[in-house]
Amino acid sequence: MAEITRITSEALQSRIRELLPSQVGFGEDLQASNVIFPIIDLTTSAEGTTLGTSLQQAINFGGATAFAVSNTTTTIANVGGFYRVVGNSSARQASGADVTNEIIMNDGASDKIVWKMTVDALSSTLGYTTNVDFVFFLRPTDELKIKSSSTSAFFNGSVRQIATSTGTLVNPTGFSAE
Numbered sequence: 492m493a494e495i496t497r498i499t500s501e502a503l504q505s506r507i508r509e510l511l512p513s514q515v516g517f518g519e520d521l522q523a524s525n526v527i528f529p530i531i532d533l534t535t536s537a538e539g540t541t542l543g544t545s546l547q548q549a550i551n552f553g554g555a556t557a558f559a560v561s562n563t564t565t566t567i568a569n570v571g572g573f574y575r576v577v578g579n580s581s582a583r584q585a586s587g588a589d590v591t592n593e594i595i596m597n598d599g600a601s602d603k604i605v606w607k608m609t610v611d612a613l614s615s616t617l618g619y620t621t622n623v624d625f626v627f628f629l630r631p632t633d634e635l636k637i638k639s640s641s642t643s644a645f646f647n648g649s650v651r652q653i654a655t656s657t658g659t660l661v662n663p664t665g666f667s668a669e
Contacts, residue, residue: 578648
């Protein structure tokens with residue numbers, strides 16, 4: 492026979508209010524039952540046929556393109572979609588001028604700097620190095636570019652499309668869920 496027991500735990504009730512904000516106004520105690528209710532998860536991730544985010548975005552042999560930029564501007568992606576960019580930006584002082592590395596998005600009409608590293612010409616620090624790991628979304632007309640202002644600035648890395656512009660995931664080349 493089914494039994495229903497009241498649970499009076501402020502910690503559990505607080506957690507329910509936190510996770511389910513629409514339930515905040517209800518003051519009823521939680522209840523437990525000895526009846527088993529099956530819960531069936533029908534999502535594809537429950538089937539085990541999809542990858543977790545970090546695995547799906549993995550750099551892979553057929554899906555990644557390396558780039559090395561110094562003293563120029565290079566387009567690294569120009570097809571709509573989501574892209575993961577990983578790499579290393581480094582720059583050292585040059586003679587009397589600031590030295591920069593930039594990630595630029597272009598919408599077909601103008602550039603927008605979305606990330607920048609600068610070594611100030613007057614800085615007492617000789618140089619900087621930093622790792623980057625970003626995900627970008629490009630519309631069909633957008634371009635993603637890397638710009639390095641000097642032979643004293645280097646931006647090396649890899650770019651990989653991780654999803655189409657409609658959100659369809661691009662799994663690593665050669666991956667099979669079977």
